[in-house]
Amino acid sequence: MIAALDMASVFIFALTGALVASRAQLDIVGFLFVASLTAVGGGTLRDVLLNRDAVFWVADPAILWAAAIPAVLVFFTAHLLESRLTVLTWLDACALAVAVPAGVAVALSLGQPAGVILIMGVSTGCFGGLMRDVVCNEVPLVLKQGELYVTCAFAGAGAAIIALQFGLDEQLGLILCGLTTLALRAGSLAFGWRLPVYKARAPRR
């Protein structure tokens, strides 16, 4: 289950990384670089923070193909897309909805308490995309105003933790986690769902 979630999130995040590389008009190696960074960034952070024996893609290097193939694919086909930004945003939502349960699952398998599970879900989900956006100088999706992003990861991980404490099966809990994340993110993108933001009289003072 963990391996499947990691593989899927690597693949989809790599697609988003390659799309951002196309917006920056990089060459094929630039596509590979940004796609890999995005794809393994969140999971690598998770494994380092939890001090696992080996980072997931060092333990199983075959997973690197799941980052390389999408990069090449996008390099040769992205010009066929009507709006790369739309595709990018929605793929990123799917990647988030797979990566959050991947983070939760690893923390669960190590018997971590609720607070750590929550943080692993959020950071596995959010940091790959955050690194992608910081390196490529895009406005980080994580911090875009008027959209839910970290909130979706937070709610997804929280839903899983609560469900598991009520005795739900672990696999079902992870599916619930992914669906909650995806539903909130999709609702935010499609219908403008949001939380009230902090408003000051003089914002930057």
Add this chain to the structure above:
Amino acid sequence: MIAALDMASVFIFALTGALVASRAQLDIVGFLFVASLTAVGGGTLRDVLLNRDAVFWVADPAILWAAAIPAVLVFFTAHLLESRLTVLTWLDACALAVAVPAGVAVALSLGQPAGVILIMGVSTGCFGGLMRDVVCNEVPLVLKQGELYVTCAFAGAGAAIIALQFGLDEQLGLILCGLTTLALRAGSLAFGWRLPVYKARAPRR
């Protein structure tokens, strides 16, 4: 002692993170995200670099409340502040003066040599704020011209190392470390203390 220093630096750095989040007009989850990143960033880097058995907040997840509570607090009260930037700057100075001894203390407890102690003091002190500023697109306090910042951390850690080599008690050494850091930073903020900067005929060539 280490636990108390970590807890205090997490709390104060979380306040600064939440104030930066208020300047970026984020929602409550954005406050939690930036506050947590700032609060545990430096100490997490320290623990990863020193390859400790577990990152401090994974070993003791209760510490995460010390990051979450200030975020909520600031979200609901920051509008009462006359100038958030001033409060932010001075709180950051206090956080630095607690985090540097926290880094020094951990390196000492692992029996590291002077060079490593110095770097742990500086990076525990400076990296939480640096991540906060990079992610939120503020000018990093670390690199602001005409202010001492890394220098204060450097001098604080250095003072502790020298004092300990002259046989000072470890607790007193850590207090000296914090006071040196705070005094220099406060002097720089209040009286404009600074070091001469590099001046070139043509800066950016």
Add this chain to the structure above:
Amino acid sequence: MIAALDMASVFIFALTGALVASRAQLDIVGFLFVASLTAVGGGTLRDVLLNRDAVFWVADPAILWAAAIPAVLVFFTAHLLESRLTVLTWLDACALAVAVPAGVAVALSLGQPAGVILIMGVSTGCFGGLMRDVVCNEVPLVLKQGELYVTCAFAGAGAAIIALQFGLDEQLGLILCGLTTLALRAGSLAFGWRLPVYKARAPRR
């Protein structure tokens, strides 16, 4: 061999970090900070990702002098340079050509498979400079359009892997790795060698 490569890449990368600090007109501690970050950034990432017993400069803190001395040196002599940007770019090319084999060598010594060796070569080579440029707000050399950079690291690491599989001696393989990296990077700087970039009808859509 690994120690020599690490030491050399620390020294040269520290020179480039200090030159970037001079362009940002920092003070002497700022020079030390940026030089150290650049010098040990890539190797530290490599050691954390591979979960080595200790990060290389914690295992051997004497290496920190190789980061500090160039910082001081550049602080007092950079004004003698005709064009710091040119010197910076070429020194960075040399540092890259030493750091990539340093990454490859460590991955080899741990018996890692080809995919992991490749990534360690690329990340040891590229991440120190990337951190330097992100922190100092320069356009990352890694992503500069119309230049080969990651590609050189990629090709260098790849050349070593292929040569070793054909039975070449490990030391010769590392030298080949460095020369390939340097030749490609120099060719790109001097003669404008490049790969075709992705071109879209509407780049940012």
